[in-house]
Structure formats: C-alpha cells, structure tokens
Amino acid sequence: MKKTSLVCLDLRTPITYIEGLSQGRNTEGTGKIEEMLFCYELNPLEIRKIDPDKERFLGTQIFVGHKTNQEAHDSFCELPLCEPKNEVSLPIGRYLFMQIRADAVLNREEWLDLAIEQQKDGLWERHKPANILFVRFLHEDGAFVTQVFRPITA
Numbered sequence: 001m002k003k004t005s006l007v008c009l010d011l012r013t014p015i016t017y018i019e020g021l022s023q024g025r026n027t028e029g030t031g032k033i034e035e036m037l038f039c040y041e042l043n044p045l046e047i048r049k050i051d052p053d054k055e056r057f058l059g060t061q062i063f064v065g066h067k068t069n070q071e072a073h074d075s076f077c078e079l080p081l082c083e084p085k086n087e088v089s090l091p092i093g094r095y096l097f098m099q100i101r102a103d104a105v106l107n108r109e110e111w112l113d114l115a116i117e118q119q120k121d122g123l124w125e126r127h128k129p130a131n132i133l134f135v136r137f138l139h140e141d142g143a144f145v146t147q148v149f150r151p152i153t154a
Contacts, residue, residue: 001102003114006121008152009097011090015136017065019086035067035138037090042131050120054112058133063088090134090149096122099147106146111135115148128153 017037041059046052065088098118100106106114115133122129134149 001100003100004098006118006125007097008127009095009149011092011095011149014089014091016087016089017067019063019065019088021064021066036136037065037088038135039063039088040133040135042133044131047119047129047131048123050123052116052119054116057112057116059131062132065089090136094152095134096127096129096150096152097147099145101140101143101145103144105137105144111146111148114146115150118148118150122150122152 015037017035021036039062041062043052043056043059046057096118098114098121100110100114115135119129130151130153132151136145136147136149138145138147
C-alpha cells in the first residue's frame with residue numbers, strides 16, 4: 001500500500017460522473033473497479049477537530065456517481081432512444097488531497113481513516129477545510145486507487 005502526503009490541489013477542470021450506482025461496479029477488490037465518486041456532507045461538530053470522532057465524522061451522503069464505458073454506450077445506444085442522465089461532479093476548486101494505491105479497494109473504515117488523517121494534517125497546516133468530502137475510486141496502472149478531496153475555504 002502506497003500513501004501520498006497531504007497535497008493542496010488546484011483542480012482546474014471538473015471531473016464529471018453519471019449520478020447513481022452502476023451494475024458493473026466491483027467493491028470487493030476481485031477485479032477491475034469502475035471509476036466512482038462519492039460525496040458526503042460532514043458533521044459540522046467534527047470538521048474543525050484535530051481528533052474528530054470517527055463514528056460521528058460522516059454526515060449525509062449527498063450523491064454517488066460512476067463513469068461509463070463510452071465505447072460500449074455508443075455501440076448499444078442511439079441518442080434519440082436514451083434517457084438523459086443526471087451528472088454530478090468533483091467541481092473546479094482548491095482541495096486538500098490524499099490518495100492510496102493498493103492491491104485491493106479500500107473499505108469504508110480504511111478510507112474514513114484516510115479522510116480523518118487528511119483533516120488532521122490540513123488543520124495542522126492551518127487550512128480551513130469545508131464540510132464536504134469527496135471520495136474517488138479508480139483503477140490505474142494495475143492498482144486500485146482511493147482518493148479523498150476536501151474543499152478548502154478561503
């Protein structure tokens with residue numbers, strides 16, 4: 001498992017997804033994962049603590065989105081017959097960013113630990129993280145990658 005240090009990331013273009021879960025996702029780590037993005041509101045009582053309560057850290061899930069295989073979509077779908085899909089995104093902005101590359105998908109406890117570590121490091125460096133957390137899963141260069149993004153408020 002390879003983890004990055006905290007980075008302040010300036011995302012210059014949004015990363016867009018189709019809202020909802022896809023049938024092709026793999027959450028057990030037994031095959032190639034489909035790229036997914038989860039967005040959570042965080043508990044306002046925990047977002048400025050160096051040592052937040054893990055059980056109370058996450059609030060409501062705002063959305064989940066997935067990437068599709070555009071080639072497969074184009075071969076099976078003619079535009080007039082397709083229903084429009086709602087899009088969600090990781091918007092342009094400044095973020096606290098950390099990621100882990102591993103042999104398997106991180107489970108909820110593991111990525112939550114990463115998000116809490118991100119908050120500790122961000123607060124230590126005197127950043128003011130917002131009360132939103134984005135968790136992105138993808139498969140890249142033969143490894144499963146879990147990324148956590150936390151918007152930085154001005």
